[in-house]
Amino acid sequence: MNKRKSKAIGILKNSQLLVPLIAILLLVVFNLIRDPGFFSVGLTTNNNGDPVLQGNLISILNGASELVILSMGMTLVTAASGGQDISVGALAAIAGSVFVKVLKSGGGISAPVVLGAFLLCCAVAMAFGAFNGSLVALFNIQPMIATLILFTCGRSIAYWINGGATPTVSSPIINAIGSFIPGIPIPTPILIVILMGILFALLFRFTTLSLYIQSVGINQSAARLNGINSVGIKLLSFVILGACCAVAGMIGVSRLGLINHETLLINIEMDAILAVAIGGNNLGGGKFKMIGSVLGAYAIQALTITLYAMKVPSTDVKAYKAVVIVLLVVMGSPVVKEAAGRLGTRLRASRRVGAGKGAA
Amino acid sequence: MEEKGKLRRREPITDTQLLMTITICIFVGMYALAILIWGGGFKKPQMLFDMLNDNAYLIIISCGLTIVMITGSIDISVGGVTALVAMVGVMILNGNLHLFDGIIAAWGLSESFRIVFALLMSLLIGLAFGFVQGYLIAHLEIQPFIITLAGMFFARGMITIISVDPQKGPQALMDILQKRIEMPWLGSPNKKGVIIPARMEIGVVIALVLVVLVYLLLRKTRLGRSFYAVGGNRQSALMLGINVRHSRFMAHLLCGLLSGIAGFVFMMHTGAGNATNATAAEMNAIASSIIGGTLLTGGVGNVIGTFFGVLTLSTIKSIVTTSGLRDPWWQSITTGAMLCFFILLQSVVLMRKNRGKK
Numbered sequence: 130m131n132k133r134k135s136k137a138i139g140i141l142k143n144s145q146l147l148v149p150l151i152a153i154l155l156l157v158v159f160n161l162i163r164d165p166g167f168f169s170v171g172l173t174t175n176n177n178g179d180p181v182l183q184g185n186l187i188s189i190l191n192g193a194s195e196l197v198i199l200s201m202g203m204t205l206v207t208a209a210s211g212g213q214d215i216s217v218g219a220l221a222a223i224a225g226s227v228f229v230k231v232l233k234s235g236g237g238i239s240a241p242v243v244l245g246a247f248l249l250c251c252a253v254a255m256a257f258g259a260f261n262g263s264l265v266a267l268f269n270i271q272p273m274i275a276t277l278i279l280f281t282c283g284r285s286i287a288y289w290i291n292g293g294a295t296p297t298v299s300s301p302i303i304n305a306i307g308s309f310i311p312g313i314p315i316p317t318p319i320l321i322v323i324l325m326g327i328l329f330a331l332l333f334r335f336t337t338l339s340l341y342i343q344s345v346g347i348n349q350s351a352a353r354l355n356g357i358n359s360v361g362i363k364l365l366s367f368v369i370l371g372a373c374c375a376v377a378g379m380i381g382v383s384r385l386g387l388i389n390h391e392t393l394l395i396n397i398e399m400d401a402i403l404a405v406a407i408g409g410n411n412l413g414g415g416k417f418k419m420i421g422s423v424l425g426a427y428a429i430q431a432l433t434i435t436l437y438a439m440k441v442p443s444t445d446v447k448a449y450k451a452v453v454i455v456l457l458v459v460m461g462s463p464v465v466k467e468a469a470g471r472l473g474t475r476l477r478a479s480r481r482v483g484a485g486k487g488a489a
Numbered sequence: 490m491e492e493k494g495k496l497r498r499r500e501p502i503t504d505t506q507l508l509m510t511i512t513i514c515i516f517v518g519m520y521a522l523a524i525l526i527w528g529g530g531f532k533k534p535q536m537l538f539d540m541l542n543d544n545a546y547l548i549i550i551s552c553g554l555t556i557v558m559i560t561g562s563i564d565i566s567v568g569g570v571t572a573l574v575a576m577v578g579v580m581i582l583n584g585n586l587h588l589f590d591g592i593i594a595a596w597g598l599s600e601s602f603r604i605v606f607a608l609l610m611s612l613l614i615g616l617a618f619g620f621v622q623g624y625l626i627a628h629l630e631i632q633p634f635i636i637t638l639a640g641m642f643f644a645r646g647m648i649t650i651i652s653v654d655p656q657k658g659p660q661a662l663m664d665i666l667q668k669r670i671e672m673p674w675l676g677s678p679n680k681k682g683v684i685i686p687a688r689m690e691i692g693v694v695i696a697l698v699l700v701v702l703v704y705l706l707l708r709k710t711r712l713g714r715s716f717y718a719v720g721g722n723r724q725s726a727l728m729l730g731i732n733v734r735h736s737r738f739m740a741h742l743l744c745g746l747l748s749g750i751a752g753f754v755f756m757m758h759t760g761a762g763n764a765t766n767a768t769a770a771e772m773n774a775i776a777s778s779i780i781g782g783t784l785l786t787g788g789v790g791n792v793i794g795t796f797f798g799v800l801t802l803s804t805i806k807s808i809v810t811t812s813g814l815r816d817p818w819w820q821s822i823t824t825g826a827m828l829c830f831f832i833l834l835q836s837v838v839l840m841r842k843n844r845g846k847k
Contacts, residue, residue: 212785213634215772264829268836271785275832277776282825285818293818399638406635444653444764448646451639455625458636462629 145409148461149424152407156431160185160438167438172314182314185434193430194318195221195377195394198325200404200422202366202373207405208346209366210265211414212272216257217374218397219283222390224254224378226290229298229388238300251375257283258371259364266363280398287390297387307383318380325376329419342366346414400429407457504839508782509794511835516801519808527811534675535687540803545692546571546755546767548799551774551781552703553747555795558778559707560740561720561787562626562633566640567748568770570618573644574752576651576762577614578607582658603662608753615749616742618644623741627734633741641771648764656762663760670694692754699747703792716740720787777802780831801831 160167170184199217206214231246232238257279264275310317333339344352345359353359381393406412407428408421432453436446459465502510523531530536541548550567557564580586582603589606592598622640626633658666668691675687707713715736718726727733755767779785780801781794809823 264832264836268833269840270832270836271779273785274776274779277772278825278829278832280772281828282822285821285825288818289822293816399641403635403638406632412632412634442649444649445646447642448650451641451643451646454635454639454642458631458639459625459629462625462631464629 145418146421146424147409148457149408149421149428151460152428152457153424153431156428156435160435164438175309177311179309179311180314181309182316185438187316187319189427189431189434190319191316192434193427194322195380196397196400196404196430197322197423197426198373198377198380199370199394199397199401200408200426201325201329201419202370203401203405204408204410204417204419204422205342205366206272206370207402207410207412208414208417209342209363210272211346211412212265213398213402213405213412214261214276214367214370215273215398215402216261216276216279216283217370217377217401218394219279219287220254220257220371220374221378221381221397222284222287222388222393223257223290224250224375225382225388225393226287226390227253228375228379228382229296230290232298232300232303233296238298238302240302243300243302243306247375247379250379251372254375254378255368255371258367258369258374261371262364262367265367266360284390287388287393291388291390295387295389298382299386303383303386306379307386318384321376321380325373326423333419338362338365343416347416401426403454404429407454409461503789504784504842505782505789505791505794507838507842508780508835509791509797511838512781512794512797512801515831515834516797516804519801519804523804523808523811527808530811533677533687535677535685536807538675538687538689538693540800540807541693541696542688542690542758544799544803545690545696545758546751547770547773547777547803548696548796549699549747549751549754550770551777551795551799552699552792553744553751554771554774555778555781555783555790555792556703556707556716556740556747557633557744558775558783558785559716559720559787559790560737561723562737562740563775563785564622564633564637564640564741564744564748565771565775566618566622566637566644567744567751567774568767568772569641569644569648570615570745570748571752571755571770572764572766572768573648574611574614574749575756575759575766576648576656576764577610578753578756579656579658579760579762580652581607581610582662583656584659585652585656601662601665604666607756611749611753611756612746613749615746615752617745618748619742619745622745623738626741627737645764648762648766652762653764655764658756658760666691666757667760690758692757695750695754699750700792700796703747707790707792712736712739717788720789722788773799773802776828780835805831 157168168184168186170182170186172180173183175181199221203214203217206212227250228246231249232242235242261272261276261279264270264278265272268275305311306317306321308316310320313320341352341357341362344355344357345362349359352362377394377397382388402412404425405422407425408418408423410417410421429450432450433446436449437443441449520531520537550571554564554567577586581589584590584603589603592606593600593602618640622633622636625631625636669688670691671686671688673684673686677685677687705713707716715726715731718729718731719733719736723733726736756762759766775785777798778790778795779798781791781796781798783790783795805824805827806820809820809827814820814823
């Protein structure tokens with residue numbers, strides 16, 4: 130029994146999930162001490178008279194949706210190409226603009242129109258993803274520089290798509306995507322995240338994609354010599370990230386009911402990369418664990434919500450966030466871990482000596 | 490001709506030199522094209538000096554980033570540090586940081602001593618950021634991206650904690666700081682035929698001196714050479730007896746110091762502290778370094794190339810503005826398109842060269 134427990138601890142200690150799990154645990158404990166009712170979830174009725182769940186826990190899970198989806202895609206790109214895509218925010222803005230453009234062009238907003246709009250914005254975002262991916266895969270340009278192009282001009286393209294305006298859309302369907310489907314008390318973005326998670330899980334379970342991405346990331350030439358199409362895999366990872374951007378953009382637009390190219394998911398690229406890194410994935414590519422990035426994204430959002438709950442002004446949140454992030458990664462750093470391990474062994478040894486003396 | 494051939498045989502041109510040459514050629518070519526097409530503004534030497542005046546701070550930041558990138562690391566806190574330093578500096582000048590008022594009153598110093606304090610604080614803040622980030626990255630082996638991203642968040646957050654409102658430097662002190670070096674022999678006549686001398690700010694001189702200093706550091710000193718060794722292959726560097734941790738630490742310390750100086754230069758140029766100062770400066774600096782031939786993977790880079798990288802980016806921007814595209818969204822779309830063309834050109838040239846080698 131004891132042996133199994135220590136084995137489990139050993140596995141966890143060496144796992145990359147340690148840091149995000151500690152982060153979430155610390156935030157939960159901190160919030161419970163500060164306010165025991167912080168995580169209580171209540172059932173209330175919204176304006177439409179439907180029962181909906183409400184509470185800080187729900188708002189953390191709900192608010193992190195876009196970030197989680199983007200960090201899923203970012204994990205694949207990081208693993209395959211060894212670099213990061215800094216254009217995800219801009220790409221999501223483009224996708225959102227296309228989504229709104231299609232909704233505004235037709236007569237009314239019906240379910241097929243919304244579906245068509247989503248498919249079109251997905252296609253556009255995947256095309257832009259393929260553009261980024263081909264720069265990286267075919268022309269061997271470093272991902273951060275290749276995506277700098279869209280980072281520079283992406284939001285302007287989004288602006289130009291809607292003719293330099295910030296149109297609003299209002300419809301029960303859009304409302305259902307952005308907040309609640311009537312009759313289901315869980316916010317729809319959470320459901321979309323779960324759906325995406327299941328999709329990725331199936332993709333990894335039934336295809337060799339995950340293995341191929343990791344082998345391309347670890348050693349591109351070796352992967353190529355083993356018959357893996359490394360160019361295609363890199364390209365594919367960027368296309369998948371493009372699709373993630375489209376989903377995130379659609380959620381972002383539906384939440385507000387309007388497209389604002391300047392502020393939609395602003396600065397989210399940094400948070401998405403941070404989520405990947407906190408999740409213990411190497412930013413230099415290679416092995417990855419998507420669940421780590423997801424936990425990292427939730428940790429970031431939980432931190433933000435905690436700071437807001439403590440009445441920190443929204444402009445100052447960044448400074449406090451930085452301190453917590455540094456503390457977290459210092460705890461997770463290999464050097465500190467090793468030192469802690471040594472300390473633990475010494476303590477255990479001294480205790481054993483003490484026990485021996487007592488017996489004698 | 491023969492001599493050139495000999496030189497080539499002895500030492501094949503490296504990727505960095507090639508990228509640097511492409512950058513310089515493109516810069517010269519683009520500028521020449523701009524003179525031919527739009528003439529007017531581009532013909533005046535003042536246009537070049539304006540570009541230098543506006544980008545002096547970016548040149549200094551990019552020098553720091555080049556050092557860090559050569560060691561195979563990255564620093565994205567530079568823009569935030571620059572903005573923070575500019576904010577603190579302006580607040581020392583206009584007396585909104587009361588700590589320094591007390592010191593000046595107690596010691597009976599004149600008002601212009603505020604400039605000295607501002608400069609000292611700039612260096613101190615820059616060094617502090619460099620020290621902490623360098624220690625965490627080099628000695629605790631944490632990924633540089635996370636630490637410096639946290640550094641950027643911290644710097645940007647501190648700006649609004651110090652002051653939510655934009656701050657402005659007092660005119661008397663700004664007049665001292667914004668003194669310009671006038672060069673009548675490079676002047677050009679205005680509409681009335683009066684020669685207006687070309688003006689250059691002190692910040693540009695600081696930037697140029699720093700470029701030369703960093704160049705010498707990277708070329709001639711033991712520390713500079715160790716940066717290349719560490720960036721090229723950390724394991725081999727360690728086996729060669731190079732103190733890898735110390736080199737990485739020093740690279741981040743230098744980068745922090747340079748971004749502190751950049752903040753002071755930024756303050757000299759704008760005379761204002763604002764939360765949105767130097768936005769996306771880190772991205773522009775990374776782009777400039779890479780366009781100048783530095784690789785993000787480390788071990789390769791040159792600060793002269795970086796200098797021309799900054800000039801190339803700003804030429805792209807000024808061409809877009811002078812060509813009559815006033816709408817901001819067209820400006821950034823055109824900048825993106827030209828960036829795309831440029832990056833592709835570099836990549837194709839490199840690929841052709843390396844294919845020839847095989």
